[in-house]
Each structure stands twice: as C-alpha cells, then as structure tokens.
Amino acid sequence: MADLATCAPLTPSSVRSAHNKIINHIHHTPLLTNRTLNSIASTPIRPDEKAPQIRLYFKCENAQRIGAFKARGAFHAVLRLIDELGLDEVRRRGLVTHSSGNHAQALALAGSTFDIPAHIVMPTISTPSKIAGTQAYTSHVRFSGSTSQEREAMVAEVMAETGAILVPPYDHPDIMLGQGTAGMEMEEQYLGTQGAKSEGFDAVVAPLGGGGLLSGTAIWYSDKPGTMVFGAEPNYQGGNDGEMGLKADPPRRIETVKTLTIADGLRTPVGKNPWGILTGGNSVKRKFVESVYSVTDDQIKAALKLVMERMKVFVEPSAVVPLAVILYNDEFRRMVAERQKEGEVWDVGVIFSGGNTTIEALIAMFGAGDGVQGEEGKRAEGVMGLDGKAVAENIAG
Amino acid sequence: MADLATCAPLTPSSVRSAHNKIINHIHHTPLLTNRTLNSIASTPIRPDEKAPQIRLYFKCENAQRIGAFKARGAFHAVLRLIDELGLDEVRRRGLVTHSSGNHAQALALAGSTFDIPAHIVMPTISTPSKIAGTQAYTSHVRFSGSTSQEREAMVAEVMAETGAILVPPYDHPDIMLGQGTAGMEMEEQYLGTQGAKSEGFDAVVAPLGGGGLLSGTAIWYSDKPGTMVFGAEPNYQGGNDGEMGLKADPPRRIETVKTLTIADGLRTPVGKNPWGILTGGNSVKRKFVESVYSVTDDQIKAALKLVMERMKVFVEPSAVVPLAVILYNDEFRRMVAERQKEGEVWDVGVIFSGGNTTIEALIAMFGAGDGVQGEEGKRAEGVMGLDGKAVAENIAG
Numbered sequence: 001m002a003d004l005a006t007c008a009p010l011t012p013s014s015v016r017s018a019h020n021k022i023i024n025h026i027h028h029t030p031l032l033t034n035r036t037l038n039s040i041a042s043t044p045i046r047p048d049e050k051a052p053q054i055r056l057y058f059k060c061e062n063a064q065r066i067g068a069f070k071a072r073g074a075f076h077a078v079l080r081l082i083d084e085l086g087l088d089e090v091r092r093r094g095l096v097t098h099s100s101g102n103h104a105q106a107l108a109l110a111g112s113t114f115d116i117p118a119h120i121v122m123p124t125i126s127t128p129s130k131i132a133g134t135q136a137y138t139s140h141v142r143f144s145g146s147t148s149q150e151r152e153a154m155v156a157e158v159m160a161e162t163g164a165i166l167v168p169p170y171d172h173p174d175i176m177l178g179q180g181t182a183g184m185e186m187e188e189q190y191l192g193t194q195g196a197k198s199e200g201f202d203a204v205v206a207p208l209g210g211g212g213l214l215s216g217t218a219i220w221y222s223d224k225p226g227t228m229v230f231g232a233e234p235n236y237q238g239g240n241d242g243e244m245g246l247k248a249d250p251p252r253r254i255e256t257v258k259t260l261t262i263a264d265g266l267r268t269p270v271g272k273n274p275w276g277i278l279t280g281g282n283s284v285k286r287k288f289v290e291s292v293y294s295v296t297d298d299q300i301k302a303a304l305k306l307v308m309e310r311m312k313v314f315v316e317p318s319a320v321v322p323l324a325v326i327l328y329n330d331e332f333r334r335m336v337a338e339r340q341k342e343g344e345v346w347d348v349g350v351i352f353s354g355g356n357t358t359i360e361a362l363i364a365m366f367g368a369g370d371g372v373q374g375e376e377g378k379r380a381e382g383v384m385g386l387d388g389k390a391v392a393e394n395i396a397g
Numbered sequence: 398m399a400d401l402a403t404c405a406p407l408t409p410s411s412v413r414s415a416h417n418k419i420i421n422h423i424h425h426t427p428l429l430t431n432r433t434l435n436s437i438a439s440t441p442i443r444p445d446e447k448a449p450q451i452r453l454y455f456k457c458e459n460a461q462r463i464g465a466f467k468a469r470g471a472f473h474a475v476l477r478l479i480d481e482l483g484l485d486e487v488r489r490r491g492l493v494t495h496s497s498g499n500h501a502q503a504l505a506l507a508g509s510t511f512d513i514p515a516h517i518v519m520p521t522i523s524t525p526s527k528i529a530g531t532q533a534y535t536s537h538v539r540f541s542g543s544t545s546q547e548r549e550a551m552v553a554e555v556m557a558e559t560g561a562i563l564v565p566p567y568d569h570p571d572i573m574l575g576q577g578t579a580g581m582e583m584e585e586q587y588l589g590t591q592g593a594k595s596e597g598f599d600a601v602v603a604p605l606g607g608g609g610l611l612s613g614t615a616i617w618y619s620d621k622p623g624t625m626v627f628g629a630e631p632n633y634q635g636g637n638d639g640e641m642g643l644k645a646d647p648p649r650r651i652e653t654v655k656t657l658t659i660a661d662g663l664r665t666p667v668g669k670n671p672w673g674i675l676t677g678g679n680s681v682k683r684k685f686v687e688s689v690y691s692v693t694d695d696q697i698k699a700a701l702k703l704v705m706e707r708m709k710v711f712v713e714p715s716a717v718v719p720l721a722v723i724l725y726n727d728e729f730r731r732m733v734a735e736r737q738k739e740g741e742v743w744d745v746g747v748i749f750s751g752g753n754t755t756i757e758a759l760i761a762m763f764g765a766g767d768g769v770q771g772e773e774g775k776r777a778e779g780v781m782g783l784d785g786k787a788v789a790e791n792i793a794g
Binding site: 030060062063067129305308309311312313314315355357358359360362363366367 | 705754
C-alpha cells in the first residue's frame with residue numbers, strides 16, 4: 001500500500017478527493033426506496049412497542065462493479081499507488097492480497113484495468129463462483145490453507161518472490177477513504193430527492209466486518225452533526241466483535257473472530273485503522289460512529305427474504321444486516337423511538353453492501369422447503385399482507 | 398370493461414393517451430444494462446455458431462407496483478370505466494375478475510385506489526403469498542375450483558349478485574393499450590441513453606402469455622419500421638400456443654392450453670384481441686409482431702439464475718423467457734446473425750415482466766443442491782467466469 005506518511009487525512013474532503021480519483025472506474029449505483037419496508041420498519045414488533053417512524057433509503061452497492069462496494073477501495077488504493085510510485089514501477093512489482101471474497105475480485109479488476117499483475121491468495125475452500133470471478137481478471141490466483149497463518153505465509157512468499165505490493169482488504173486509510181465514497185454518494189443522491197431534509201439523513205447504518213465501509217462512511221459524515229452513523233454486525237458465534245469491543249470498559253479491539261455466520265463478508269475482526277474511527281470523534285461530532293448493533297442469523301435471513309421478495313433486489317446476506325438491525329433489534333428501535341418527537345419520521349440511509357451470492361447458497365441457507373426459520377421468519381411471512389403497495393421505486397426515476 | 402365501441406383505436410397515440418391517464422398511479426421503472434449478459438448473448442453457444450452481436454436493455458417491470466406490469470393495464474381499464482360510467486356508478490357496481498396471479502393484485506390495487514369494491518375469484522390452490530397480496534387491497538376475495546369453468550361460474554355468480562363489471566386480465570383493448578405503456582417507456586428511456594441509435598431499438602422481445610403485454614408493445618412500435626417486435630413463450634407441455642398457432646397454415650388461435658411450465662404467468666392461451674395484433678400488420682410495418690420463439694423450462698431456469706446472480710435483479714420465471722430466447726434459441730440467434738452486417742451490433746429491448754416469486758419457489762424450482770439442470774444450466778455455470786466485469790448499471794445513473 002501507499003506509504004502511510006503520504007495518505008490523506010481522514011476527513012470528508014479526502015473522501016471527496018478519493019471519489020474524484022475513482023469516478024471513471026466505478027458505477028454510480030442507484031438509491032432505492034420501498035414503502036412496504038418503511039411500513040414494516042414503522043410498525044410495532046410487539047403489541048407493547050412504541051415503534052420508531054422510519055423512511056428507508058437503500059444505496060445499492062450490489063449493483064457496483066464486481067457486485068460489491070469493494071471496487072471503490074481497491075481502485076482508490078491502486079490509483080494512489082500509481083500516483084506515489086509511478087505506473088511502471090507498480091506494474092513491475094505487481095499487487096498481492098489474500099481474500100476469499102469480494103476484495104479478491106475487486107483487486108483483480110483494478111489490476112487488470114491498469115495491466116498490473118494482481119496475485120490473489122485464496123483458500124482452497126473458496127466457493128467455485130468466487131474463484132471463477134477472480135480468475136476472470138487475473139491469471140495469478142494461488143491457493144492456500146484457510147487459516148490466516150497459512151494465507152499470510154503464502155502472501156509473504158509471493159512478496160518475496162515478486163516484490164508485489166500488499167493491498168489489504170480494509171485496514172488502510174486509502175481503502176477506508178475509497179469505501180467512504182459509497183456513503184458520500186448516498187447523501188448526495190438523498191439530497192437530490194424530493195422531500196429530502198435539507199440537513200441530510202437523520203441516521204445512516206452500514207455493515208461492519210473489517211470496518212472499511214463503516215469507517216469510511218463515518219469519516220464522510222464526521223462534519224455533519226445532524227446525521228448519526230451506526231454499525232451493524234451478525235452476532236452468531238461472536239461475529240459482533242465490534243459491538244462487544246466498544247461495550248468493554250475500557251473499549252478494546254477484539255483481534256480474533258471465528259464465526260460461520262451466513263453474513264460471510266462480516267466474519268473478520270475490525271481492523272486497527274477502522275477501530276480508530278469507531279472509537280474516535282471530533283469537535284463537530286462527539287462520535288464518528290454512534291454505536292454498533294447486532295442481529296441473529298435468523299433475523300438476517302428474514303431481512304434477506306423481504307429484500308428479495310418485496311424489493312426485488314438480489315443481495316448477499318452481509319448486505320441486509322443493517323436492515324435486520326432496523327427491523328428487529330429492540331435496542332436500536334427503542335433508541336430511535338425515544339429520540340423522536342411526536343410525529344417525527346427519521347430518514348435513514350442503509351448501504352446494501354453487495355450481491356454476490358448464488359441460488360445454491362440460498363437453497364443451503366433456507367433449506368429445501370423449510371422456509372424461513374425462527375420468530376423473525378414468521379414475522380416476515382406475517383407482514384407480507386400488511387402493505388403490498390410498494391415495490392422498489394427508483395427515486396431518481 | 399368499457400364498451401368496445403368506446404375504446405380507442407389500437408395505435409401508438411392511444412398507447413400514449415393511456416400513459417397520460419395512468420402516469421400518476423404507476424412507477425416509472427428503470428432500464429438497466431449489463432455487460433456480462435451482452436457478452437454471453439454475443440458469444441457462440443456452439444463452436445460452429447456465428448453468434449449474433451447484441452446489446453441488451455432491460456425494462457424492469459418487476460419494480461412496478463404490485464411487482465409486475467399488470468398494474469398498467471388494470472389502472473387503465475378502471476380509469477376508462479370511470480370516464481365512461483362515472484365514479485359513482487363504478488363504485489356502486491364494483492369490479493370482478495378471476496386470476497391466481499398478478500392481475501388479481503393489480504385489479505385489487507386499482508380498485509382500492511378509487512375506493513371501488515374489487516371482487517377477485519382465486520382458485521383455492523393459489524399460493525398463500527399471492528392470496529395475502531390480494532387481500533391486502535380487497536376484502537372481496539372468493540375461492541373457486543381451479544378449472545376455468547369453475548372460475549367463470551363463480552365470476553358469473555358475483556356479477557349476478559352485485560352487478561360487478563368484469564375486468565379480464567388481457568383480452569380487451571383497454572388492457573392491451575395499458576400494458577403497451579411499458580414498451581413505450583422503454584423506448585423513451587433508451588433514446589435518452591448515451592450511444593442510443595436515433596432510430597430506436599433494432600428489436601424488442603416481450604413475454605407472451607395471454608398477449609396483453611406483447612400486443613400492447615407491438616401497437617406502440619407499429620409505426621416504427623426500424624424496430625422488430627418478437628414474442629417469447631415457454632414450450633413445456635405446449636405452452637408455446639402462440640408460436641404453434643402462428644406456424645399453422647393458415648394461422649389459427651389455439652384456444653386451450655394446459656401446461657405446468659415454471660413460467661406460470663405464461664400458461665394461458667393467447668386471447669382473441671391480442672391474437673388480432675399477432676397476426677396483423679399495416680402499411681408502415683409489414684407485421685406488428687415479427688414472430689414468436691419458445692424455450693424449455695431448463696433454459697428459463699438458466700436465464701433466471703444469470704439475471705439474479707449476475708445482474709442482482711430478482712425476477713419471476715415468466716420475466717426471463719425473452720432473455721432465454723435471446724441466449725439459447727438457435728432459430729432466433731441465427732435469424733439475428735443472418736440479418737446483421739459485418740460489425741453490426743443490435744440494440745435489443747427486453748421486458749422483465751415481473752418479480753413475484755419467493756425463495757421457497759426458487760428452492761422448489763432448483764431443488765435442494767441440484768443446481769441448474771440440463772445443458773443450459775451447465776452453460777450458465779460455464780460462462781460465469783467469462784466476463785465478471787459488468788454488474789447492473791443504471792443507465793440513467
């Protein structure tokens with residue numbers, strides 16, 4: 001990666017600069033609304049709940065290149081390297097990363113765009129479609145064991161052999177600033193919408209895995225005191241390391257996570273640089289990130305089913321974790337309801353982080369004929385008759 | 398329905414009038430492109446094929462109100478009735494139809510919008526989510542047996558009891574003109590796209606069931622000789638009644654179809670009024686509809702998988718039948734390739750008619766762990782590594 005000393009400060013204007021740099025290489029993804037989901041979010045989940053009143057705006061990064069926001073950070077990181085070292089030098093050395101998922105494809109795409117060799121270390125157990133997706137852009141895929149030690153050993157081997165430059169998936173300012181452009185575009189699109197509040201969103205919720213997307217988004221909103229930024233995590237098998245780490249006294253970053261949550265993009269612990277943002281603040285904004293909430297895998301499945309069947313948008317499980325928090329997390333819902341004045345409705349921006357799943361994966365998740373399991377599953381079915389009115393509207397349209 | 402004597406002529410300007418009438422009640426759905434699908438469509442399906450060269454534009458009626466284009470025809474039919482009889486009279490008498498699917502929800506929505514009782518006769522075997530979707534708009538759902546005799550008997554009963562006015566799902570000029578607004582919007586959106594051909598699409602492909610959508614679309618393009626209009630049908634168990642009827646010598650409408658194709662929106666025979674368009678033409682355009690092609694259920698499944706996994710768009714099986722024709726029907730592909738000059742690329746508009754399916758239905762279709770079956774299934778898997786570049790771009794964006 002670019003030397004830390006050359007990195008731009010973690011400020012909104014650096015997010016804008018990152019956006020200017022990558023704009024020709026990324027898709028401007030749509031912002032969608034859906035009345036059915038607004039209605040579900042604003043309806044009590046129990047008879048005694050004072051339901052929050054919420055209008056949702058979904059930033060569809062599943063329609064981003066390679067099917068996920070990761071293209072933003074990868075292009076920004078590579079363009080910064082080219083600025084710093086020159087294209088010839090970067091081409092001579094090449095790029096390397098280890099990833100079984102969206103970052104692998106994103107870096108391979110960025111490399112192929114500038115004719116830079118991109119070495120991708122993937123665990124042999126990666127899903128065939130992700131391996132194929134990565135191999136579409138690079139002939140330098142290497143397979144390793146699945147532990148982080150095995151992957152890192154192979155990355156070190158590649159670096160020693162080729163001099164390739166490591167581009168990590170989230171733990172670097174260039175990546176964070178690149179991912180923050182999703183949060184930035186979302187706000188600009190919202191402000192261009194009829195009926196938008198001139199001070200912007202009341203709240204924004206982003207998924208939290210390694211923390212690139214959440215921290216970048218929080219950086220963009222760090223000079224906007226009217227917009228609170230929240231993180232959303234899966235809590236299966238301790239996948240909510242960010243939430244737990246922030247609740248510890250004093251807060252401390254949890255460095256190891258081992259979870260098989262269906263939100264496979266969020267299985268990693270929060271990285272060091274993103275952690276600094278999660279725990280930071282400034283004079284404009286007390287906290288960059290207000291807090292982090294988590295949900296069960298059943299709640300994620302229920303949200304996934306709603307998004308596909310009601311919004312007609314194909315997303316991966318990690319992408320709907322923020323929506324699951326908004327629909328099913330008691331603590332989040334109570335917090336919003338308590339802050340709302342009578343009659344107040346919050347406009348909430350939600351990032352759908354990606355759409356890289358398959359029908360086979362859905363079958364494995366939902367089982368043959370089992371349908372959605374658990375309480376939220378029942379709720380998801382129950383509400384289908386509530387308000388059939390709204391199907392995805394393109395706000396821009 | 399409105400008296401036939403009062404119906405507008407089946408011309409492009411009548412489609413435009415229908416659009417003006419319904420515009421405040423329908424969503425302006427997005428037009429999407431996808432490079433991966435362009436690349437697959439333009440790649441030989443066999444080593445010896447001269448592949449057609451195609452750029453695809455998808456009109457996403459899965460994002461229409463109630464999740465399908467049917468909202469267009471229903472609103473147009475109801476607004477025409479109000480014009481003709483007055484709102485009070487229509488309210489006094491009410492509306493009635495029989496449908497197990499999207500038309501039921503569409504008419505219930507249109508009825509509820511104007512506070513007109515809408516009686517919907519649904520077979521008891523209808524899927525629970527469609528019953529719930531319909532009941533969200535009307536309290537007048539009645540259940541009948543599943544044969545057309547049983548359904549029609551109950552409709553007659555409702556009409557005798559209440560004086561309700563029948564709004565059929567496709568076989569009426571008002572419905573056809575309403576559905577044609579999808580084809581009209583699609584062309585306007587295409588012409589506003591960078592790089593569009595000023596003379597419009599080279600071809601448009603719409604699904605063919607009862608024929609409302611295809612005939613309405615063909616009416617819109619009937620004064621545009623540069624755009625050929627094609628229909629697409631499932632051929633499982635004779636679902637391709639339109640194709641077979643047109644190929645008969647002399648052409649004759651097949652009046653009964655009994656198929657359990659997964660394209661459940663296309664199981665009906667072509668209606669009398671749409672049939673007139675299918676076999677008609679005028680001096681501007683030799684034929685309104687050039688011809689109709691059909692595909693197997695395996696080909697429909699392969700196309701469905703591509704649209705969900707690569708475009709990230711959630712559609713129902715009926716919606717992808719046109720794409721399946723473009724990707725897998727030899728006769729269609731040869732016809733395009735033969736008409737193309739060296740280096741020519743056709744811009745082809747495709748209507749994604751709806752998105753009303755469920756994860757449970759996908760599981761039933763694709764089986765537990767079976768994946769896509771048949772040759773096209775293998776092809777769909779095979780091409781996933783071909784070009785991972787493009788993910789849904791919003792052309793307008």
